Amino acid sequence: MKRVSTDHLDRIVEFVRARREDDVSLGDVVALAELTVESLSSFFRSLDMAVYRELSEIATFITNMKAEIGRLQPNDLKQSRIPAAGMELDAIVKATEKATDTIMGAAEEVMAADPAQPGYKALVDERMMLIFEACSFQDITGQRVAKVIETLQHIEARVSRFAEAINAADAEGYxxxxxxxxxxxxxxxxxxxxxxxxxxxxxxxxxxxxxxxxxxxxxxxxxxxxxx
Incomplete structure (x- = not known):
């Protein structure tokens, strides 16, 4: 930032010294005021420019921040991707519970059956087939987990890019x-x-x-x- 003009200050000092022992007239006061205003004008001009530059930098930062937030697509994350991931996880839990109940129920029936009774082999074969069918839930679950992982990676990439763009640092006590x-x-x-x-x-x-x-x-x- 520019300093007050030294030449103008010297002129003010010389003016005051010259009038120190004389009577000061209204014209002298006006002349001193003119010198003072002239000496400070460059200072205020530089001050105005410094304030303008800082406000311009703040405005640019806010504009860039808004652009980065837009690229983050928070509405898409909040309204689409995160709810979809939640529904996928809910479906995984339900499918796992259903498969577990089916497998355990079939296994209990086989264990409770009497091998000496007629139809024992048919019962075992039927229950084993139920168990095999129930185990197929893993394929669908794997696909659902892959979709959830994709969503998490998508969020991670956007958040990382946003943090780098604004040069964010981890805060204490979050x-x-x-x-x-x-x-x-x-x-x-x-x-x-x-x-x-x-x-x-x-x-x-x-x-x-x-x-x-x-x-x-x-x-x-x-x-x-x-x-x-």
Missing amino acids: MTDEERRREERKVRNILHGPQLDGAGADQSQVDALFSKPEGEGGSQAAIDALFK
Whole structure:
């Protein structure tokens, strides 16, 4: 930003010094005011330009932000893709429950049947066919899971591009009190859920822990530490 003109300031100082010991007339006051206005005019012009540039940059940033939000297509995510993914997951749960009930029901009938009774083989064959048909749910479930994964990848790509465009950084303390309580409860009660292959404690670690003599590591604290 430009500074006040030094030449104009020097002229003001010289004017004041020259009139310091003389009576100051109205003309002198007017002349001093003119010099002051002249010296500050360049400063205010530069100030106006600086404010204009900053406001212009803010306006450009807001315009770019709106464009990026538009590319994010939040309405499409909210009204179409996310609800569709939710319905697919709901269908997966229902199909899994139905298949499980069918398989378990057929298996119970086979186990309860008397092999010595007539028609036992026909019953077993019929129930086995029901089990095979129920197992076919995996194919449809796999297709539904693939659609959900595609939606998640789509959302991830858009959010990542948006974050890069606005140079976003992770904020501290983003969790609500309820979310924080749930996370603390998961850690406290070891509610990590099913682990992926290669993650978490494997069976050999669990077996080794429980095979130790009492007092040599089989305490509750050691068990909790294993699953954290």
